[in-house]
Amino acid sequence: MKVIFAKMQKVYNFNAGPAMLPVEVMQKAQDEFLNYKNSGMSIMEVSHRGKHFEEVLNSADKNLRNLLSIPENYSVAFFPGGATFQFSAVPMNLIAKEEHGDYSLTGVWSVKAFQEAKKLGYGANCIFDGKEIQYSRIPKITEENISKDSKYLFITSNNTIYGSCYKKIPDVSSVPMIADMTSDLLSRKIDVSKFAYIFAGAQKNIGPSGLTVGIIRNDLLEMKKGPVPVLLDFKQYFGSKSLYNTPPTFSIYIANLVFEWCLQKGGLEVIEKENDAKAELLYTYLENSNLYTLPIEKNSRSNMNVVFHLKDKSLEKKFIDESELLGLHGLAGHRDAGGMRASIYNAMPIKGVETLIEFLKTFEEKNA
């Protein structure tokens, strides 16, 4: 196995995020790091209101719209910070304190979003709580689940920590659907028109951490009922086209290179097929093994974060030590979920998954 591996890249990075970015993107960013388009400056050093960054920002908007077929009545923005900011922003921008939104609690991040709304004094109603089943299943949400007078439905489309996802996005149109798509945006085709607001922290399939992409249906920009901190104010921020103040320019530049890479690969249809194939390979091996188990129900499993356990927990340290030695990096699961996790985002080549499976087999043979 070492021989096979040595021919390929040095390390396969299975981190859940910050995560590996496409090699071609990283090489391009390195090549032009000191001298962007012969300007004599790095893109990191140019004004956010000058022509170079203006081109980057316009291109990022255009490329993202193109990739996701974003309808014209939606606006795009690039926010500073992670998705956690949006947990605060969603109720502040969409409801009054005496109103409420519905939350489907499928993992750590939806629970945090729910708790944040409550903490800030807004109504937050739980319509599904996966806690008792260790978040092992994603619910089927339909109109009947929406509570009376609810002002929105909040879901986390993919749960990075537990490794679950909505294989089928809920078909709900009576209230605006808000989705935290941090760990699966750009991994598969979606129908943006089903959502009222999509946001995604960049550090999985988009770019560096500290950046969040927002895609909003324009009527939601008019729903604010009270004052909102200016950088969390949807109307202000989307209205300024991400230029209310100085945005995270370098991160937006990397995100745009990733968008270009996605388009060059053939767009989300091609990427989704690749992701299906990678996940299928890995889950099929794990399902049929005697050493590993899968905690998530089959039709709720994430194609991005493949969570698995060793039946014998005492082997966990050995597993991590040996995988790290072979350059299979970042396989330890999140502390809240335990076990192992292989995050196989867009940038993970199928060879990385194949190499992981080789290791899983060898480890199983030695420890069965």
Place this chain on the structure above:
Amino acid sequence: MKVIFAKMQKVYNFNAGPAMLPVEVMQKAQDEFLNYKNSGMSIMEVSHRGKHFEEVLNSADKNLRNLLSIPENYSVAFFPGGATFQFSAVPMNLIAKEEHGDYSLTGVWSVKAFQEAKKLGYGANCIFDGKEIQYSRIPKITEENISKDSKYLFITSNNTIYGSCYKKIPDVSSVPMIADMTSDLLSRKIDVSKFAYIFAGAQKNIGPSGLTVGIIRNDLLEMKKGPVPVLLDFKQYFGSKSLYNTPPTFSIYIANLVFEWCLQKGGLEVIEKENDAKAELLYTYLENSNLYTLPIEKNSRSNMNVVFHLKDKSLEKKFIDESELLGLHGLAGHRDAGGMRASIYNAMPIKGVETLIEFLKTFEEKNA
């Protein structure tokens, strides 16, 4: 002049921010961009909770403390986003709605901070308004200026847009002093113990945009009177040592390289002397010229942002076009202040200032 210039670097970048970063920092970041410390990964791609980033974050904390001699009863954090977030965070974390803080309005950014506090429903009291004098002078603030029952004093230590600064930091100890030091932190020695909270957007002397450094006296962490969005909550964010969620890891890495660069130069005493020398050269030339004027009173002039006007405004476009052709980039003033602005942050070498003065002379000779 072209001959002199050709021997040196290709472009001198006088942007107000995002701004030029030290060449040595940018080269190091480029060198290890694809393979950080032989990990086979970029620092951008590693986990924010793994050993590589942990080292970076600890080192950044230690280096910043070292550079500024930060007392032990102060905490440091690296926030996502720009200083604008702090305009909201300051009143939300420090006062109740019926209380107020005092604001000294010396330019665009302090006005924005003042307006944000008011918009969010907090008391904000103006103790100096420079609007009528076009922000041409910085006030001397003493205890007598502080209003009855004020809970804090808010100042902008350096005004990027108008090119003014507090040469002497106000000597006020009856209320906590809060300073937005976005455009002068690390440019000169300061006595941190005079301040209760310092914050600074990174994109001038620290690193990429989308990152803000916060330095807080620990007793301020206990002053919250109501709920605060979690990433703006001082107690939460400082308490988590910048790891409440995924912080802007790559930006923090660059900031740490800049801190190391500052230390290698000999620290802030050496840097301040260099900055004094650069500003002295440029202001002395401008003071004695017949073509240019200086809108800011002498003892309020910023060493970071040198704002000057052409007596004959019709020459402005020619000035910008000719300077750009010579590789003197970013000299147009901010739209709110007009005229010209040379931002000469730490990373601007004295040769850059000398080259600018050569150009100013030549331009004056041709257009006098």
